[in-house]
Amino acid sequence: MNRALLTILSTVVLSAIGIGLTMPIIPQLMRDVGHTTELGWRFGAFTGLYALMQFVFSPILGMLSDRYGRRPILLLSLAGAVVDYLFMAVAPSLSLLFVGRAIAGITGASMAVTSAYIADVTPEEQRSRRYGQLGACFGIGFIIGPVLGGLLGAWWVRAPFLAAAAMNALNLLLTLWLVKESHAGEESVERISFNPLASLRWALSFKALLPLLGVYVILVLVGEIGGTVWVLYGEDKFAWDALTIGLSLAGFGAFHALAQAFVVGPIAERWGERAALLIGIVSDGTAYVILALTVHGWVAFALMPLFCLGGIGAPALQSLVSGSVGPDQQGKLQGVMASTASLASVIGPVAISTIYFMSRGTFPGMVWIIGACLYLLCLPVLLRRA
Structure with a gap:
């Protein structure tokens, strides 16, 4: 490096x-x-x-x-x-x-x-x-x-x-x-727009980007499920105390960092970014379904490697998307992706928490099943364009 x-x-x-x-x-x-x-x-x-x-x-x-x-x-x-x-x-x-x-x-x-x-x-x-x-x-x-x-x-x-x-x-x-400066700047870059929707319209004008941005929105929304209900789910389903919750979060963070640092690169370089993205989605979706159905708290800990293998999807997708535009538009593209993620981070927790509290009395794992179903929407895009 x-x-x-x-x-x-x-x-x-x-x-x-x-x-x-x-x-x-x-x-x-x-x-x-x-x-x-x-x-x-x-x-x-x-x-x-x-x-x-x-x-x-x-x-x-x-x-x-x-x-x-x-x-x-x-x-x-x-x-x-x-x-x-x-x-x-x-x-x-x-x-x-x-x-x-x-x-x-x-x-x-x-x-x-x-x-x-x-x-x-x-x-x-x-x-x-x-x-x-x-x-x-x-x-x-x-x-x-x-x-x-x-x-x-x-x-x-x-x-x-x-x-x-x-x-x-x-x-x-x-x-x-x-x-050191990596991009000297381009005087030819179009007028700076202060309307985030204008930037989104620009990104959607690239036909190859449209399905990938749709996949990105789904990845962000599904990723919000864990951040929104993990603690509540641990308390309600497995009767976890504060220490167990803290250990689960620390373990999750550690596994996730290891997967992103050392796993995504070799997989993407050997089989391609789409394959890495597909592996991430399938791994995460499988873990969601198992977590929704299990009644044993130890299973959540056993699923952490699978959850964190799911974390390789986002970097692979970001790399895939970055290849869609030239060097003079990378900043604008990455800005659109960050902006889209922020919007999903506003909408996602509200929708997820609403679903969770509506279903916690009958089937608290409903949000995890919905997340897995959302992942299924990505598969036709990835398999068709592979």
């Missing part, structure tokens, strides 16, 4: 740690500054605001990186993140916390630029491997961040925000010193 890739992946780990640092203490901070014990709709709005900002700004940052280069947009995003975390560390009211959350969503949209950077410096046949490593690095940071955030938050509720600011400041310095 060359130094450019190693450096950019290191910045992803630091960014993920920064995001994860603040997660455990956000509810308590909202209660403190809002002078209330009931968050109600405010917490849902606070969570949704982040995804909404990513939906709007991911295509914009991606297009800006096509026009002006990846490096200046990454530096601007990291500098904005430092300011944002400092702002949230001292915010005296709930309304200002919402302002900070909006800024965090904007700066967090820089993952689209990072994905474009990887496409710039990686040969097409190796992109599945590199996107897998990108996902693994983000996963590692997301495991470390909440643990550190919980420890710091127990000392002072605002300490994780200061730590996140310091983490992003370090990230900014690393990027400034070590990350």
Whole structure:
């Protein structure tokens, strides 16, 4: 791996740690500054605001990186993140916390630029491997961040925000010193649009992209099932306590990182990206069906390797999609994908939680069966175009 890739992946780990640092203490901070014990709709709005900002700004940052280069947009995003975390560390009211959350969503949209950077410096046949490593690095940071955030938050509720600011400041310095420009920018790039739907229409104008983007939406929606109901399902179906839930999440994260870092690349390079995507979907769908039907908690742990083999699908698909456009449009394309994922991350949890609470009394595994059925919609696309 060359130094450019190693450096950019290191910045992803630091960014993920920064995001994860603040997660455990956000509810308590909202209660403190809002002078209330009931968050109600405010917490849902606070969570949704982040995804909404990513939906709007991911295509914009991606297009800006096509026009002006990846490096200046990454530096601007990291500098904005430092300011944002400092702002949230001292915010005296709930309304200002919402302002900070909006800024965090904007700066967090820089993952689209990072994905474009990887496409710039990686040969097409190796992109599945590199996107897998990108996902693994983000996963590692997301495991470390909440643990550190919980420890710091127990000392002072605002300490994780200061730590996140310091983490992003370090990230900014690393990027400034070590990350070289991968795309000089194109004056010929069309006018920057601030309408995310315009970027989506542009992506849909590529006939080869339309079915792949449909598969991508399904992958994101199905992926939201675990994040939304895993804890509830463990409590309701298997009577798990907090320790067991924590161990299951840690194990899931570790297996997932290993699969994305070391499995997706060899499979894609040997059998192709479509085969890797197909293996991921079949593995994940099979695990969903078994989890829905079992009554034994140990089976969920036994399924983790199968679940995490399912994680190779997303990097393979991202690599496949990136080959559909030229270097001067990678930022815009990655922005569209990040924006689409953010929108699905707003809609998905609402729909999934609604289905779960409607069916938990009769068949709590219904959401897993629905996820497996959604995966079936991808198979005709992949098999027909293989």
